[in-house]
Amino acid sequence: MDNKKRTIIQAVAAVLQNGHIAGFFTGRIYGGGAKHFCVPGLNCYSCPGALGACPVGSLQSAVSAWKFRFPYYVLGVMVFFGVTLGRLVCGFLCPFGFLQDLLFKVPAPKKLRTFRGDMYLRYLKYAVLLLMVLVLPFVYKTTPFFCKYLCPSGTVAGMLLTAADERLRGLLGWIFTWKAAVLTAVVLASAVIFRPFCRYLCPLGAFYALFNGVSAVRLKVDSGKCTGCGACASACGMAVDPVKSPNHAECIRCGQCVSRCPHGAISFSHCLSRSSPEGREKA
């Protein structure tokens, strides 16, 4: 899978999830039946173009309801995407991931692949999932902590809505200023670091990461073909070594390693494909 094809798929996915074009001009969000369904990626349902519901927002909303009922539906949808695609969602279907990919193409004096403490900082997204999406909204009812204080996708939605609706513009306050600062930090970091929000903060990426090792779609390394040249590891934007761990929790399955391998040793696979009898394939 070359980068151009992936970019096209990402663009199509972003357009399909935000196809309510009229909303961008009127400042009114889509109110049709398609919003019964959660989209796979991080896409604020208050975005004027959004056609589906954001899984993280829906989960928080369910958890923070005064009359708590276990969120079977939203959790089921999220587990379904996780167990079928894993973090392929991040690599191909998430509009905010696509935005970060585009920002990473912007020339910068230096691009950081990894740095000291990078691997530890990646655990932060699990804390965001646990605390800001689950625990705090459950304890302090009615406040969707992640959406309110952190989600940059919601800030983009807010900017688009306030640009089209003067009444909303008049309501902007310190929370919007804070969220705009978070968005600015993510945008600036995206030009230097590959997918900073996905790496360190995204609770949806953290959730899907839990399933990367068992998801139906997976990466496979044929150790019979692999010469250990390291081309795959140096091509990986997420600083994962596919030879050591092809289905690492941090792998967003962008397919860079697949296209960069000079020996065709790495391929997309699925859970029904078995390793060779000699056990030469690592999956």
Added chain:
Amino acid sequence: MTDRRRMILTAALLFTAILLIAAGVAEGQYHQVLAKATRICLECIGIG
């Protein structure tokens, strides 16, 4: 983890996901998702 164990785990998780969705649909939870998603979430956009 062997291929067989992984396949069983994947199938079990997929089955669990389908059961969860079915339970949610039976409870009408998708209506709550729609109700939330069709109103502008002021907190989400940084106003509330």
